[in-house]
Amino acid sequence: MRSDARRPTGLPPLAAEAASAVLAPPRLPAEAAASVPLARRAAPGAVPVLVRAPAAGGRLLLVRALHGLAGHPGPLAVATGRRPALDGVPAGSALYVDVAALAPESALALEALLDEARVWVLAGAEPGVVLPGTLGARLSAVVLAVPPLAARAAELPALAAALVEGLANRLGIAPPRLAADALARLAAHAWPGDVAELEAVLARALLVADGDVIEAAHLVLATESPAAGSAAPEAPRGAELEYLLAELAHELRNPLVTIKTFASHLPALLEDAELRGRFATLTTEAIERMDGLLENVLAFARLGAPHREAVEVGPIMERVLAELEPELAGRALRVRQAVAPTGRCAADPEHLAYALRNLFAGVVREVPAREQLALDATANGVVTLRFAAGAAAADRLRRLAAPGEAASLGDPTLLPLAFRLARAILERNGGTLAVVPEPGEATSVVIRLAAAPAEGAMT
Numbered sequence: 001m002r003s004d005a006r007r008p009t010g011l012p013p014l015a016a017e018a019a020s021a022v023l024a025p026p027r028l029p030a031e032a033a034a035s036v037p038l039a040r041r042a043a044p045g046a047v048p049v050l051v052r053a054p055a056a057g058g059r060l061l062l063v064r065a066l067h068g069l070a071g072h073p074g075p076l077a078v079a080t081g082r083r084p085a086l087d088g089v090p091a092g093s094a095l096y097v098d099v100a101a102l103a104p105e106s107a108l109a110l111e112a113l114l115d116e117a118r119v120w121v122l123a124g125a126e127p128g129v130v131l132p133g134t135l136g137a138r139l140s141a142v143v144l145a146v147p148p149l150a151a152r153a154a155e156l157p158a159l160a161a162a163l164v165e166g167l168a169n170r171l172g173i174a175p176p177r178l179a180a181d182a183l184a185r186l187a188a189h190a191w192p193g194d195v196a197e198l199e200a201v202l203a204r205a206l207l208v209a210d211g212d213v214i215e216a217a218h219l220v221l222a223t224e225s226p227a228a229g230s231a232a233p234e235a236p237r238g239a240e241l242e243y244l245l246a247e248l249a250h251e252l253r254n255p256l257v258t259i260k261t262f263a264s265h266l267p268a269l270l271e272d273a274e275l276r277g278r279f280a281t282l283t284t285e286a287i288e289r290m291d292g293l294l295e296n297v298l299a300f301a302r303l304g305a306p307h308r309e310a311v312e313v314g315p316i317m318e319r320v321l322a323e324l325e326p327e328l329a330g331r332a333l334r335v336r337q338a339v340a341p342t343g344r345c346a347a348d349p350e351h352l353a354y355a356l357r358n359l360f361a362g363v364v365r366e367v368p369a370r371e372q373l374a375l376d377a378t379a380n381g382v383v384t385l386r387f388a389a390g391a392a393a394a395d396r397l398r399r400l401a402a403p404g405e406a407a408s409l410g411d412p413t414l415l416p417l418a419f420r421l422a423r424a425i426l427e428r429n430g431g432t433l434a435v436v437p438e439p440g441e442a443t444s445v446v447i448r449l450a451a452a453p454a455e456g457a458m459t
Contacts, residue, residue, distance in 0.1 A: 008077035019065035026158035043070035048121040050139040053146035056194035091118040099123040150430025153450040181216035306348035346450040355425040362419030381451035
């Protein structure tokens with residue numbers, strides 16, 4: 001055993017009543033709650049469950065609740081660090097491990113546990129994180145997906161009320177109600193600390209209010225310092241960096257092959273004017289593509305941390321579509337728009353423009369020529385792009401939007417890097433990206449961001 005290996009730590013059981021409350025709305029989104037019965041049935045056969053939720057969103061509490069509600073007879077242990085001592089987990093127990101944090105050798109040890117099926121593995125990972133090795137596929141049978149709190153704007157009032165009720169019960173007092181101005185202020189916050197931050201804010205407000213109403217003045221919300229607001233985005237690590245570099249190499253390889261192929265025929269080119277003209281055209285196009293790709297990656301690196309505010313979606317989409325007009329015209333693609341004049345969301349406008357530009361550019365490559373794209377932004381916080389695509393293209397888009405099912409690095413169908421960068425920026429702004437297959441060959445790409453409050457600017 002390595003000297004830095006850590007033995008799993010046993011956790012106390014969670015009462016059935018508390019577990020049921022944790023695994024039901026409003027604590028859990030309705031879609032995630034629908035997966036709970038499947039997760040409970042997985043326990044007797046030691047079928048692993050993947051909990052894709054922010055650590056600050058109560059991921060450990062969700063795991064404890066699943067263990068308790070499933071009636072698993074063995075104890076629950078938690079393995080921490082990059083190199084936990086997984087070989088010492090007793091047979092018949094349940095094990096919670098942050099699977100995305102594992103070192104390569106520990107990921108292999110976890111796969112060995114999955115092979116033996118003597119331990120019920122409850123794996124945890126942040127939303128959007130690429131899992132090491134083949135673990136993404138092996139843990140995909142049962143997935144409990146909980147988006148960040150910033151992407152759950154519609155559920156925030158009910159969740160806040162439930163948290164206030166629980167806190168009030170612990171204090172032995174009647175739960176106060178949340179005033180409209182308090183709810184508006186909660187909705188405008190970015191929640192970098194997720195549910196843990198929300199619960200702390202409400203706990204303090206409950207103690208300060210000393211009455212039957214919590215108002216906006218009772219809420220103390222964390223604010224970014226100027227230094228934090230201007231900080232560069234966190235660099236990708238581990239498998240995320242590996243995928244980023246793999247897709248970058250994939251995007252650069254085709255133009256380089258074009259240049260190399262023509263360069264190998266230089267003797268003939270010197271004698272043939274027509275070939276020289278073709279060479280000049282194709283190499284110019286290849287170099288322009290590489291230059292545009294690298295500029296796009298540099299723009300991604302320069303974006304920095306988001307400064308979210310109330311944004312009108314329509315003008316941003318108009319600007320993005322105007323910039324993409326050459327690509328649309330080149331493939332005879334038409335865009336039918338349905339945009340509400342007052343359609344708004346909560347995002348950094350520069351980030352949103354970058355994400356939409358890259359997303360649309362990636363989708364345009366997948367749509368057959370002379371087709372129509374339907375763009376709908378009539379609902380606050382939601383942008384839907386509907387189009388016809390073949391089954392293979394729709395599957396590639398779906399796999400890219402679902403990080404737990406990401407393609408292998410050797411997959412020749414890796415999607416445009418632009419699509420992955422767009423998803424990363426949307427997630428940085430508390431948004432989500434989903435690909436929804438529809439009857440026939442239709443596919444919808446759905447962006448969800450927090451809806452902006454009617455009052456205007458965000459705080």
